[in-house]
Amino acid sequence: MKAKLKPRINTEGRPALETIIPLATPLVIFVDPASACNFKCVFCPTGHRDTIADTGRFQGLMSFDVFKKVVDDLIEFESPVKVLRLYKDGEPFLNKRLADMVSYAKKSGCVDVVDTTTNASLITPERIGPVLDAGLDKINISIEGMTSQQYQSIAGVKFDFAKLVENVKWLYAHRGKCEVCIKIINETVTPDERRDFFATFGDYCDRIFVENFAPCWPEFDVKAFTGAEMTTGLYGQDIVSAEVCPYIFYGYSVNADGLVSACFIDWARKLIIGDVRKQSMRDIWSGAEMNKLRLMHLEGKRKQNPVCGSCGQLSHCGADNIDKHREALLDKFKASIAL
Numbered sequence: 001m002k003a004k005l006k007p008r009i010n011t012e013g014r015p016a017l018e019t020i021i022p023l024a025t026p027l028v029i030f031v032d033p034a035s036a037c038n039f040k041c042v043f044c045p046t047g048h049r050d051t052i053a054d055t056g057r058f059q060g061l062m063s064f065d066v067f068k069k070v071v072d073d074l075i076e077f078e079s080p081v082k083v084l085r086l087y088k089d090g091e092p093f094l095n096k097r098l099a100d101m102v103s104y105a106k107k108s109g110c111v112d113v114v115d116t117t118t119n120a121s122l123i124t125p126e127r128i129g130p131v132l133d134a135g136l137d138k139i140n141i142s143i144e145g146m147t148s149q150q151y152q153s154i155a156g157v158k159f160d161f162a163k164l165v166e167n168v169k170w171l172y173a174h175r176g177k178c179e180v181c182i183k184i185i186n187e188t189v190t191p192d193e194r195r196d197f198f199a200t201f202g203d204y205c206d207r208i209f210v211e212n213f214a215p216c217w218p219e220f221d222v223k224a225f226t227g228a229e230m231t232t233g234l235y236g237q238d239i240v241s242a243e244v245c246p247y248i249f250y251g252y253s254v255n256a257d258g259l260v261s262a263c264f265i266d267w268a269r270k271l272i273i274g275d276v277r278k279q280s281m282r283d284i285w286s287g288a289e290m291n292k293l294r295l296m297h298l299e300g301k302r303k304q305n306p307v308c309g310s311c312g313q314l315s316h317c318g319a320d321n322i323d324k325h326r327e328a329l330l331d332k333f334k335a336s337i338a339l
Contacts, residue, residue, distance in 0.1 A: 001202030007209045007235045008117075008140045008181040011319050018325035021249045022294075022336045025077040026285055028251035030264040031070055032088035033095035034061050035256035039119050040156030041144060042225045043185070045217055045267040046089050047156065055268045058257035061095045066258045066277060067104070073281035074110035086116040087140075088253050088264055093122035099130035106135040113137045119144065121159070123167050129174065138179040141168065143201070146184075146193040154188050165200060172204040181207040187228045211235060215312030217265050222312075234317040242314040243323050244297045252285060260284050262293050263308075270307045291337050298330040 015027075036059045041047040052059065074081055084105050086092050095101070098116075105111050115138035116131075123141075143164075144155045151159035172180055182205040184197050194210055202208055212235075213228035215221075223230060233239055245263070253261045258277040259269065266272075271293070274284035284290065296305060303309035322329065 001198060001208070003182075003202050003205045003208040005209065006207045007211065008183060008207065009235075009319055011235070014319060017246055017249065017320055017322050018329060021322075021329065022333055023250055024286075025079045026081055026251050028083045028085060029070075029074075029081050029281075030085045030088045030251065030253035031067065031101075032062060032090060032254065032256045033067075033086050033092040033098055033101060033116075034090035035059055035088070036061075036094060037089075037091040037119070038094060038121060038157070039091065039144070041154060042156070043154075043213060043222050043228075045220045048225075051220075052267075057267075057269045058255065058259075060256060062254075062256040062258075064097050064100060067097075067101050069258075070254050070276055070281060071105050071108050071110065073276065074108065076280060076282040077110070077285075080109065081111050083113045083115060084111040085264075086114065087118075088255065089267055090256065091119055091122070092116045093118055093127055099134045102131055102136050103134035115139065117142065119155070120164055120168060121157075123171055125167070125170050125174075128167070128171050132171075132174060132176055132178055136178050138181065139171070141180070141182045141205070143182060143184040143197065145188055146196050146200070150188065168201060169204050179207070180205040181209075183209045183211050186210045186212045187226065209235070214316035216317050217267055217312070218270075218307045218310045219268060230316065233315075239315050240318070240321065242318060242321055243300055243302055244326050244329075245302065245308060245311070245314055246318065246320040246322050247313075248290070248294055248297065249322075252290065254281075262290055265311065265313055266307070268307075291333075294333060295330075295337075298326055298333055300326065 037046045092098055102114050105114050114136055117140040120141045145151045148159050148161045182201045212232055213226055213230050214234040248262050253264045254276055258275055259272050260274040260276055262271040262273045273289035
């Protein structure tokens with residue numbers, strides 16, 4: 001197997017957040033090319049159409065004009081953003097201007113790395129080729145089963161699995177400098193199917209990993225929909241308790257309609273901190289709504305927020321923990337917003 005057995009996130013060599021926050025420039029910005037998805041995965045809020053309809057959130061594609069506004073605003077930051085992540089709630093390749101988005105971001109000089117995450121259902125050579133040519137740096141592929149039947153039960157779609165494998169092989173052969181990462185969920189496959197997963201994809205990606213189900217989305221019961229016990233973390237790590245969310249100190253998310261969320265798991269739009277169509281990205285990053293949420297966390301009041309308080313991302317998925325630095329960071333943060 002050519003691929004390294006490594007998760008899609010970099011768990012090694014991460015910056016010590018307590019030494020660099022508060023940040024004038026975010027490290028990561030999520031931008032959602034599409035809030036809708038062509039799959040109906042049982043473990044994902046977006047896959048539950050009635051649940052999403054109840055939130056009233058926009059279901060559709062980000063316009064290229066809104067995307068350009070996001071990227072153009074980045075010039076106001078002191079330094080380039082480390083990662084522009086073209087993904088949040090939906091399937092990015094539903095947006096037929098994805099290649100244009102990658103190209104525009106890469107040419108801006110305001111972003112170091114552009115990546116995306118996809119269910120790979122649409123990565124035909126005709127669709128993925130222009131995205132690679134535009135300069136995509138990394139692509140994360142989520143495999144939802146090893147047979148068409150498993151795709152029907154997990155993703156709720158009729159699916160040509162053999163065609164997906166062909167497309168992944170084409171992608172890897174034409175990837176250039178783009179890093180290809182592939183993962184599958186442990187609980188959706190048998191031990192034999194996990195071996196098939198490595199045999200099928202292990203020579204056609206740079207990283208490969210088997211993840212666990214995790215209760216990452218607030219106010220969405222993954223266990224109820226999947227039956228998974230989730231006794232270990234997403235990457236097999238121990239489950240930990242955390243009082244302070246590190247994500248809100250180094251990143252935020254632009255939804256497909258231009259509303260900005262404090263967090264990339266704000267699927268129900270309950271953590272809206274601004275609107276990029278009316279405000280600048282820099283003003284939202286350092287604005288009152290975002291700072292109010294950060295202050296709540298640093299004061300040890302995370303669980304008073306109904307969304308943050310029910311978040312499983314911190315306990316099951318997080319790679320950073322700044323709890324022991326909370327009081328020192330509170331002093332630094334108060335000083336920074338008082339300037």
